[in-house]
Amino acid sequence: MPLAVCATPIGNLGDVTLRVLEELRAADVVLxxxxxxxxxxxxxxxxxxxxxxxxxxxxxxxxxxVLGRLSAGERVALVSDAGLPxxxxxxxxxxxxxxxxxxxxxxxxxxxxxxxxxxxxxxVGDRFQFAGYLPRRAGELRxxxxxxxxxxxxxxxxxxxxxLPSSLAVLAEAMPERPAAVCRExxxxxxxxxxxxxxxxxxxxAEAPRGEVxxxxxxxxxxxxxxxxxxxxxxVAALVAxxxxxxxxxxxxxxLTGTSRNTLYRATL
Numbered sequence: 068m069p070l071a072v073c074a075t076p077i078g079n080l081g082d083v084t085l086r087v088l089e090e091l092r093a094a095d096v097v098l099x100x101x102x103x104x105x106x107x108x109x110x111x112x113x114x115x116x117x118x119x120x121x122x123x124x125x126x127x128x129x130x131x132x133v134l135g136r137l138s139a140g141e142r143v144a145l146v147s148d149a150g151l152p153x154x155x156x157x158x159x160x161x162x163x164x165x166x167x168x169x170x171x172x173x174x175x176x177x178x179x180x181x182x183x184x185x186x187x188x189x190x191v192g193d194r195f196q197f198a199g200y201l202p203r204r205a206g207e208l209r210x211x212x213x214x215x216x217x218x219x220x221x222x223x224x225x226x227x228x229x230x231l232p233s234s235l236a237v238l239a240e241a242m243p244e245r246p247a248a249v250c251r252e253x254x255x256x257x258x259x260x261x262x263x264x265x266x267x268x269x270x271x272x273a274e275a276p277r278g279e280v281x282x283x284x285x286x287x288x289x290x291x292x293x294x295x296x297x298x299x300x301x302x303v304a305a306l307v308a309x310x311x312x313x314x315x316x317x318x319x320x321x322x323l324t325g326t327s328r329n330t331l332y333r334a335t336l
Contacts, residue, residue, distance in 0.1 A: 070137055070165045071144045072158065074151040074177030078254035078279070080111045082178045088112055090175060094144040096136065098129070100157055104148050121145065126157050130164050137170045149279075150180055155199050155225065180253055180281050181223050187260045188248035189308065190221050190285035198224040201234050201282075208234060212241045215284065219298065222284040228275050231282075238284075239269035244319045246285035246309030252278035263310055285309065288324045299326040303335045 071090045076082040091097055092114050098121035099105035109116055121129050137143055145152050145161065151174070152158030165172050185191050198215070201224050202208045215222055215238075226234050231249070238247075243266035251259045257278065261271060265284075288302050299320050306316035314332060321328035 068137060068140055068142045069171035069173045070133075070162065071142070072152050072162065072172060072174045073144050073146045074175060074179075075105075075108060075146050075149060076254065077149045077178045077180045077183065078252065078258075080108055082254060083108065083112070084175065084177050087175050087177060088114065090144050091116055091146075093142055095141040096143055098133065098143065098145045098161075100147045100152075105146055121161070122157050126160050130161060133161060134164060134168055134170065137165065138168070150178060151176065154181075178254070180225070180279070183253050184248070184250040184260075184281035184283050185221065185223055187250055187253065188262065188283040188285070190246060190248060190283050190305070192221045192286050195221040195223060198222055200225045200227075201230070203230065205237075208237055212237055216241055216287075219287055221286055224282045224284075226280050226282050228277060228280050230275075231280055232269070232272055232275055234282075235265065235269040235272055239265040242284075242287065244306065244311065244316075245287045246305050246311075248283045248285075249276075250281040250283065251276055253281065264306075267310075288320060296326055296330070299324045299331060300334055303331050307335065 073087045073090055091109065094116055096119050097105065097116045098119050100122045102118045102120055105118055133143060145158055147156035147158060150156060153162055162172055181197055185195060196218055202211055244264050247265050247268055248260055248262045249268055249272060261268065285305050286301060288299060302320045303316045306319065307313050313335060317328050317331040320326065320331055
């Protein structure tokens with residue numbers, strides 16, 4: 068039997084797919100990051116399954132056991148607390164080991180905090196970068212911020228609510244006028260999407276909020292790169308959409324790109 072990698076809801080328990088529910092019902096064992104959280108999902112949908120913990124602290128020890136189960140023909144489903152296992156959650160190691168051992172892997176897609184936040188922010192573009200969790204150490208965070216300043220396309224990152232104020236302060240120091248959004252408690256009862264410039268968001272979240280947080284940075288003229296007039300116009304439009312005044316947006320983009328301020332202002336009227 069293949070290893071079934073199952074995406075689970077990022078908040079609202081009703082967001083699980085029918086295909087994932089069928090797989091969880093049929094599984095001989097369900098590997099889960101936190102058995103208590105997975106049990107809540109299973110109880111919500113009337114599923115009685117055998118659960119086996121599989122998390123960052125025991126995934127190496129579990130690997131041989133799980134591969135043995137798969138080789139013996141058992142049906143094994145892998146889930147994490149939220150979203151798709153292997154993406155900033157345990158699972159990547161087991162998936163690689165299964166493939167190396169000749170065991171098939173099938174992925175059952177579902178909810179994604181990354182794409183949900185990107186669309187909800189209104190800052191979606193033709194492409195984007197996913198930065199994972201922002202670094203905890205100040206030096207590493209500042210190094211990443213310097214890198215982000217060179218990315219002209221949207222960026223999505225995860226951050227803990229406790230560290231959000233300090234991280235926003237660092238981001239705002241480097242790119243105060245960059246449009247952004249703090250997406251909190253996505254798909255849950257108290258979902259909130261706060262949009263604005265990084266400077267505005269840093270002021271808004273001077274105190275740590277509650278709940279899961281996904282941060283989106285909008286398109287921005289990359290520091291140190293030549294930016295064409297079309298990209299400069301798009302940057303002005305993004306700033307205006309985020310709430311900046313048109314004249315102020317034209318001034319900022321002009322300073323960063325060298326494009327005429329008057330040209331930007333008139334062309335975006």
